[in-house]
């Protein structure tokens with residue numbers, strides 16, 4: 001299974017991703033984590049990314065696409081993966097589709113974790129991360145609304161989107177996520193059998 005989880009900053013993607021990778025037994029590809037690690041280790045990519053990340057702006061598509069491309073080529077991704085934080089722009093989504101198609105692979109499903117803006121801000125004040133400064137956080141929400149929200153329509157048109165309510169207890173949300181995954185699994189099985 002190749003699944004993408006999309007949600008605004010503070011939607012609770014981290015927690016749901018952890019649970020989902022256990023269930024799917026595939027690697028968790030978090031581009032936010034990949035970038036924070038590169039910045040910590042001061043790699044060439046990290047040095048390039050730092051200014052953008054610190055200001056709550058997206059890093060250039062080429063930079064993140066290069067990192068993801070390398071990661072997807074590692075053998076553990078052959079069985080599938082959970083993409084978290086990528087793609088985040090339409091060009092990234094198109095490049096990803098192209099990358100997968102060349103390897104006869106596809107995105108099996110996209111889950112949107114929908115959380116209203118007020119709730120995101122309330123949650124942000126309760127956690128602490130370097131890029132969680134209120135002004136930076138507001139910029140990350142804005143960048144989600146402007147650059148990432150159009151992806152929902154892109155995947156909707158492909159018939160791959162499941163939007164779920166990100167409000168409520170974490171276990172309830174996990175149950176909704178798992179239902180979406182089961183629908184993806186059914187669809188993938190149907191695709192498989194129609195190919196036979």
Ligand code: ADP
Nearest residue numbers: 009010031032052053057058059064085086088
């Ligand atoms: P959140 O979803 O909470 O905003 P992430 O951990 O996913 O946080 O990402 C942190 C930061 O890393 C983003 O604000 C952005 O600067 C950068 N980043 C992560 N993924 C991407 C991506 N796919 N494209 C561009 N920038 C990215």
